[in-house]
Amino acid sequence: MSTRQTAPPVDGAPRETPALARGAGQHVLIVAGDPDLAELLSTTLELAGYRTSVSGTGGDALELVARRRFDLVVLDTDVPDMANFSPERRPTLPHRPPVLLLSACDSLHRLVPELGPGERDYVTKPFRVAEVLARIQVLLRGTRPGRPGGSALHYGDLVLDDTVCRARRGTRALDLTPAEYRLLRHLLVNAHRVLSKEQIGRYVWGDHRGDNAIEQLVSRLRRKVDRDGGGAPALIHTRRGFGYWLGRSDTAS
Secondary structure, rough: OOOOOOOOOOOOEEOOOOOOOOOOOOOEEOOOOHHHHHHHHHHHHHHHOOOOEOOHHHHHHHHHHHOOOEEEEEEEEEOOOHHHHHHOOOOOOOOOOEEEEEHHHHHHHHHHHOOOOOOEEEEEEOOHEEEEEEEEHHHOOOOOOOOOOEEEEEEEOOEEEEEOOOOEEOOOEEOOOOOHHHHHHHHHHHHHEEEEEEHHHHHHHHHOOOOHHHHHHHHHHHHHHHHOOOOOOOEEEEEOOEEEOOOOHHHHO
16 A cells, blocks of 8 residues: 555645655554454554554453553543543553554543653544554654643644644634534644545544535634634635635645
8 A cells, every 4th residue: 555645736736745654563452342443443554564453342452461562552432441441440560552542522621631741642533544643653752742732733823722622713712613623623634735525524524414514614614713813814715626725825835
């Protein structure tokens, strides 16, 4: 599988996106109760150069970690017995690998206190494979993504903070619904890349909604993000017939 993809351009000219982050044979334990999710993660990580093991429950995962040394654990927080990972119930382990949590945005408030610097990070669901691979690489590199400010995403004066699922433009707080927040995050992570209505629908809702629903969502988000704020440039744009993109129009290339 090629790790370099051609992104839909803003100006009609082909453009390459950066290659996906790759591993070097590190052993990753995937903890997911959903077999389809477990298979997706396992296949993706192995194609990216990692070795994987899979566990369907928190209890089994802890037994595996106690017996074997893993370089990293990818943990879906919807696993049925997530309570096994609470601090008061976790057993003493000879080795504590870093953990990447896959969590719905509305569950982050109870997970954030557990994010130890350099030990845990998270990706909100629905997630992009590229983001999962990038976060894994950061954790394995020993970087400390959990340090203050490490959870915020920026584009100019636009800031998204995943720890509390809030956004602001300059000093102005943006009162976003969950769907609006997911859309803005998707556009920001893919800044200057045109996203089709189908891509947006699948990321925001998990399936493709009608064009009208997506147009209304984009329109509501645009009013909140690009409302007159002292001459700040518009950030959300339409590429008619193709989709939407985020960025300053004078930097598009």
